[in-house]
Amino acid sequence: ATLGLLFWAAMFGLVYRLLSYFKDVQEIGPLLAGKLLGVVLLAFFSILLLSNLVTALSTFFLARDLDQLATAPLDWLRLYLAKLAETTLHSSWMVALLAVPILTAYGVAFHGGWAFPLVALAAFVPFLVIPAVMGCALTLVLVNVFPARRTRDLLGVIAVLSAAALVLLLRLARPEQLARPDGFRSLVEFITVLRTPSSPLLPSEWAQRAIMAWLTWTPDPLSLYLLWTTAGALVVFGALLHRRLYRQGFSRAQEGAGGTSVRGRLGRLSYRLLAPLGAVRRELVLKEVRVFFRDSTQWSQLILLGVLMVVYVFNIKLLPLRRGESVGFFLANVIPFLNLGLAGFVLASVAARFLFPGVSLEGRTLWLLRASPLRMRDLLWAKFWVGTLPLLVLAIALVTATNLMLQVSTFIFAVTLLTIVFLTFAVAGLAVGLGTLYPRYDTENAAQIPTSFGGLVFMMSAIAVIGVVVVCEARPVYAWLRAQYTGQPVDPLQMVMGFVLAGLICIVACVAPLAAAERRLSTAEG
Numbered sequence: 001a002t003l004g005l006l007f008w009a010a011m012f013g014l015v016y017r018l019l020s021y022f023k024d025v026q027e028i029g030p031l032l033a034g035k036l037l038g039v040v041l042l043a044f045f046s047i048l049l050l051s052n053l054v055t056a057l058s059t060f061f062l063a064r065d066l067d068q069l070a071t072a073p074l075d076w077l078r079l080y081l082a083k084l085a086e087t088t089l090h091s092s093w094m095v096a097l098l099a100v101p102i103l104t105a106y107g108v109a110f111h112g113g114w115a116f117p118l119v120a121l122a123a124f125v126p127f128l129v130i131p132a133v134m135g136c137a138l139t140l141v142l143v144n145v146f147p148a149r150r151t152r153d154l155l156g157v158i159a160v161l162s163a164a165a166l167v168l169l170l171r172l173a174r175p176e177q178l179a180r181p182d183g184f185r186s187l188v189e190f191i192t193v194l195r196t197p198s199s200p201l202l203p204s205e206w207a208q209r210a211i212m213a214w215l216t217w218t219p220d221p222l223s224l225y226l227l228w229t230t231a232g233a234l235v236v237f238g239a240l241l242h243r244r245l246y247r248q249g250f251s252r253a254q255e256g257a258g259g260t261s262v263r264g265r266l267g268r269l270s271y272r273l274l275a276p277l278g279a280v281r282r283e284l285v286l287k288e289v290r291v292f293f294r295d296s297t298q299w300s301q302l303i304l305l306g307v308l309m310v311v312y313v314f315n316i317k318l319l320p321l322r323r324g325e326s327v328g329f330f331l332a333n334v335i336p337f338l339n340l341g342l343a344g345f346v347l348a349s350v351a352a353r354f355l356f357p358g359v360s361l362e363g364r365t366l367w368l369l370r371a372s373p374l375r376m377r378d379l380l381w382a383k384f385w386v387g388t389l390p391l392l393v394l395a396i397a398l399v400t401a402t403n404l405m406l407q408v409s410t411f412i413f414a415v416t417l418l419t420i421v422f423l424t425f426a427v428a429g430l431a432v433g434l435g436t437l438y439p440r441y442d443t444e445n446a447a448q449i450p451t452s453f454g455g456l457v458f459m460m461s462a463i464a465v466i467g468v469v470v471v472c473e474a475r476p477v478y479a480w481l482r483a484q485y486t487g488q489p490v491d492p493l494q495m496v497m498g499f500v501l502a503g504l505i506c507i508v509a510c511v512a513p514l515a516a517a518e519r520r521l522s523t524a525e526g
Helices: 002-023 029-062 076-109 116-145 148-172 187-195 203-215 221-253 265-273 279-294 301-317 329-354 360-371 376-406 410-437 453-486 492-523
Strands: none
Touching (some): 002 029, 002 076, 029 076, 029 116, 029 203, 029 221, 076 203, 076 221, 116 203, 116 221, 203 221, 279 376, 329 410, 329 453, 376 410, 376 492, 410 492, 453 492
16 A cells, blocks of 8 residues: 555656646647647557456456356356456556546646546546457457467467557557657647547547546537447447357367477477486476466467567667767767666566566466475576576667667667676566565466566565666766766776676575575475
């Protein structure tokens, strides 16, 4: 509760301060605020669509209570509405919590009055229902089209469609036009773009117009009418589709996977490459790899991750920070250094999704490993290395690509590259260690593990480590940049102290959680 209130306060303060600047700008201030709200709601809509696609597969077809519910004499409509409500709750609670401080800031900044919470609620409830119904309907259709024996293909299609929808929705907003008003031929053209809806057929635009209409005292009942009628129509359509296809889809989802064990050239090569590790560690590493690619909900998200990485690098490329673009030497090197924080946050998000659930996914079979003569240290380090090496490749590729695009100096290139390597090990150690200290062995969906209390503790710890490391290195980096700019000598002791302290913090953050996790597994009762 304390962490949540602090996060709400920080988010409210940031948005309120930004809206205060917008409000002081005559004529275009409310237009800019509305455009910002539209971009935020568009991002929320894409997140909700992806989340509902993943969650609906679990709640409608893979949940443990479905064996009894699907065969019980229950009304089909009641079952559909109950599972739809469960899907909406599981997939939307985080977006709803993020929206509270943002909408509160809008209400306070524009003096929305006592009725503004009711208006915001009236716009946001159908906004949450629409992607939930769409996600459930699309999942239902895909389960019926694809055989259950090809569940991997099904989830691969879901991931590709979600990634494509995410990129499309973000590009429809065209936010880069607002950052460069000088690119317009006149002020009238700029205001025309602000007044024109970015995506008039999307629920995010309707919700934005309904909220901003109330705040600017120009009531627009049409937007609320579109939201509620669309949500109602989609619920009816989804119910009819559920009645027609659900029993057949549920029957297909219960069929066996029918997988076969393949030992080809890749398998023999893996055995030879991992032979120096010994038989036990080699088999543990191969087990982790097999389990990862056997679970479709895990590997299919690599497609979405790749798309998001491309979007991240593309946005970095658009920053006007290269030499010869009217920016000084100092700014052109400081911004790429501060980009370490953003890259570290990306790594923490990936680790929360793929490394943190590692021990929890062992589930009830963990007692078999503990009853065997296997050392828990070998199990933890197998999970650590299998997750860390791909994460390290991703981190190095991310920082190298952005540094080359921004044309940074050799010193900053070396500092950022070495720092991201240390941060990768620190974040991976925190993910595996805290995932063991805060396990969820009874979960039905791996996507729910990072959103647990332990996942929150991991994200807060990772962000804290990243922030402290950046602060420790900021002093020597600033001293070097100042020396290059003014020609003054650099204090070697100051340089060494900052980098050594940052390295020690990363080492402790990596080793300490793994040691605590080993003690926990070795002493825990079965």
